[in-house]
Ligand SMILES: Cc1cc2nc3c(=O)[nH]c(=O)nc-3n(C[C@H](O)[C@H](O)[C@H](O)COP(=O)(O)OP(=O)(O)OC[C@H]3O[C@@H](n4cnc5c(N)ncnc54)[C@H](O)[C@@H]3O)c2cc1C
Ligand SMILES: Cc1cc2nc3c(=O)[nH]c(=O)nc-3n(C[C@H](O)[C@H](O)[C@H](O)COP(=O)(O)O)c2cc1C
């Protein structure tokens with residue numbers, strides 16, 4: 364069980380890292396102390412009724428800081444993007460069930476698609492040189508966080524659909540297949556549903572352990588309202604609704620009914 | 622400190638604020654924020670005769686000053702509720718209203734009969750559920766059906782019975798009178814208003830269920846009007862809800878005629894909303910030198 368709280372936290376750093384994409388650092392020692400890779404925060408844009416779920420993109424327990432990276436998608440994220448250093452964010456955090464970490468793993472692959480790349484950062488920090496990160500973007504203007512990832516990881520592979528940036532033209536699945544053939548201990552993925560589905564299939568076929576971070580529209584964010592249902596199946600194949608905010612956002616690939 | 626306690630159908634609430642059914646689960650998740658004993662009561666998630674998986678996602682859509690939901694009564698069924706959720710809830714020193722629903726009057730009665738054998742304090746019968754026998758029309762939209770389902774649940778239990786009314790009707794006072802005649806001890810209102818949103822880029826409804834229930838501040842004026850009309854039409858107490866997000870809103874609903882107030886969507890915006898509302902009500906009463914919250918119930922002076 365997570366230990367979450369609601370609070371109002373000061374922004375200590377703000378940076379525009381790509382078009383309509385921002386990185387915020389918040390001072391929230393108690394939250395940072397409890398936060399784990401794969402968990403998320405639920406932020407209230409001022410004047411709105413529902414909070415916005417945003418993944419944790421960095422945990423600095425020593426400095427008591429949490430990093431968030433998000434793209435402006437609608438009115439709520441637009442309002443949040445308008446905040447500046449010294450302003451406050453109202454959030455419930457940390458929430459959800461994060462990634463399973465394997466201290467003994469020798470080689471893991473982190474797959475991020477677009478705005479699904481940020482939650483890979485805390486995993487990269489944890490696995491360091493044992494991780495290879497494959498990031499996929501539509502095109503050059505969307506590319507984010509490559510230097511941040513390279514700082515931690517053995518290897519970063521950047522793919523763009525149009526070949527305008529990175530070393531691979533096309534989807535993340537091509538370099539992933541190569542790595543799966545070599546053999547890896549675990550694959551972690553976050554990104555668009557179609558990408559997650561392809562990653563999950565490749566991992567299941569090669570018998571590789573895989574966890575995916577899912578998105579769903581949320582209300583409470585803590586498992587009370589049953590709003591963020593996700594169709595899953597248990598080991599015996601029985602269909603079961605789980606909830607992205609409480610049972611997830613991270614699920615085992617074979618658990619999800621794609 | 623003003624006296625915030627209220628009495629409803631012989632049950633004493635330490636204050637009039639009750640998180641509404643469906644937003645608060647069985648309370649466990651909110652216990653991380655405050656002890657449940659701070660609350661007047663808790664209305665639990667709607668429970669049916671057997672397990673229901675609910676609707677496909679997306680189940681949530683934001684709307685101006687409100688939201689739509691199409692959760693669809695996902696619940697583990699009455700036996701699991703009684704076995705796994707209720708015993709712990711009853712130790713929380715707050716009034717428990719078990720919200721129930723069903724697709725036939727028999728299902729509702731069976732659920733109520735099972736609860737009758739427990740120590741639950743009150744039963745809240747949600748009659749917005751579609752009646753499968755009557756081709757899917759909600760019990761709550763016809764006086765005859767509302768009366769039938771209330772009468773069959775009434776026969777199944779001696780617990781205080783609150784019937785929760787749907788606002789999606791031409792005359793809510795007629796429905797309220799019908800359930801009063803059929804033996805309801807109180808009514809609660811309003812449930813959500815049926816609504817819809819469309820993503821104009823994909824031309825798809827935002828909710829997978831296409832339509833859903835509207836709640837939140839957007840529906841507050843409708844709630845005030847309906848509580849006022851119903852309170853003037855029946856002799857039994859009224860529990861008001863719909864868009865309450867501040868102590869002043871709660872006071873307003875009580876002046877319209879509510880004896881207690883439920884809080885729904887506001888819990889999502891601010892998980893502390895129920896306790897904040899209790900504090901704000903106390904402040905209002907103190908500032909205005911009102912000794913007891915009971916003194917404001919139904920005190921609106923219409924023109
Ligand atoms: C667990 C989780 C982690 C996430 N992490 C990140 C992240 O790190 N960076 C990032 O940029 N985005 C992330 N998202 C997506 C982000 O929550 C949405 O982009 C955001 O809620 C859109 O809000 P809006 O007000 O701009 O859009 P609007 O369309 O105005 O929002 C309307 C409503 O729909 C909801 N909504 C819209 N799109 C989504 C979506 N994709 N997922 C869930 N709810 C949605 C909103 O929360 C709001 O309630 C995450 C989503 C989830 C579920
Ligand atoms: C996510 C959600 C789930 C709900 N589930 C139920 C339910 O199971 N039974 C019920 O009687 N009402 C249910 N409701 C209706 C609320 O109890 C309440 O009547 C309504 O939301 C209006 O109050 P509000 O505007 O304060 O939210 C639900 C509402 C929401 C938002």
Ligand code: FES
Nearest residue numbers: 582584586589608
């Ligand atoms: S958002 Fe309420 S249960 Fe997940």
